[in-house]
Amino acid sequence: MNGASREALAAARERLDALTDNTSVDAGSLADELAAVTALLDREVSLRRVLTDPAQAGEAKAELAQRLIGTQVSGSAADLVAGTVRSRWSQSRDLVDALEELANVADLTSAQQRGKLDNVEDELFRFGRIVSSNTELRAALTNRTATGSAKRELLGSLLGGRADATTERLVTRLVAAPRGRSLESGLESLSKLAAERRDRTVAVVTSAVPLSDRQKQRLGDALAKLYGRRMHLNLDVDPEVLGGIRVQVGDEVINGSIADRIEDAGRRVAG
Incomplete structure (x- = not known):
């Protein structure tokens, strides 16, 4: 707009x-x-x-x-x-x-x-990761020939009783009426709105192994200082990240992984 x-x-x-x-x-x-x-x-x-x-x-x-x-x-x-x-x-x-x-x-x-906003933020992020890694599920949820009731029934079996009621309603509305958006972009928009409710920015953090509570605290504090506002960390684990972490805030990516540094070194040698 x-x-x-x-x-x-x-x-x-x-x-x-x-x-x-x-x-x-x-x-x-x-x-x-x-x-x-x-x-x-x-x-x-x-x-x-x-x-x-x-x-x-x-x-x-x-x-x-x-x-x-x-x-x-x-x-x-x-x-x-x-x-x-x-x-x-x-x-x-x-x-x-x-x-x-x-x-x-x-x-x-x-x-x-209800004091459940943090849960909803995390569930939206996790659901997005599940969809991106499961091509069959994504195809079923984005199938234009499938009826809205069929998609709602599928989501009910996936989320019913496992996710907060707010998460289920948000995702169901998005899947039933995408209005021209991809499922991924719709989930990202919902995550951003959730972060805004607490005046926070979402940072997607990818690491080779799970971060400890202390590491998460230190990273959140550092990013808050860098961006001048509180941060909500969406944490993901990817073994292909050989070391360090990869942080994405909006369109900006902060790369600190060994894999990225190896690729960068390779590009420099090739150049």
Whole structure:
């Protein structure tokens, strides 16, 4: 997103935070309602174009949204959606992306309120690693000819009772409605949103052997000092990393493995 859409999303996130700070609002239920509105606007292209038409007054679009969904969702969800369509959006699809993000943030907020956000972060990361290493599972979850119910049933057998309910809901929504994204990029986006809930950045750390608690603490402190914010370490073990560690923060990679240094030396010799 850029321009007006970025500002509109930021305003919507603030409204969501204010809403979920109210203990009378069930963040998990709110997430389900926002996800349902997302699915509706993803299907109804003409409707979302009307709701993002810059030629129409914001209040008129908000009233239309209230009339259409006011009886289908709670008052809190309807007010949040109305406030969102009242804003100006650069592209109509940005509105759908924003509502989907609000749904995911609401679910993560629910996990945070239950003290389970760390668990959800770790489970999203682990599930992503399982998918990337299992081609048959990935093919089944991304099969365009498979029905949504079949995919939900598969995920239920994989995650049901083994993962937090928030993790299961987030992954199920992503798999059932990828909206043009790869499974990997969708899981990465969810992990980033989870980290943002605690104002932390995600660092993917790959080492040849598991790190000790002391090593994890020292690495986290060093990265926090380097990037100026708290870090959440997603830890992975890869025996092919001959020594040292490999750290990826966003698009930046910090390589300290022996394997990478050998490759680097080989390139220098070849050059």
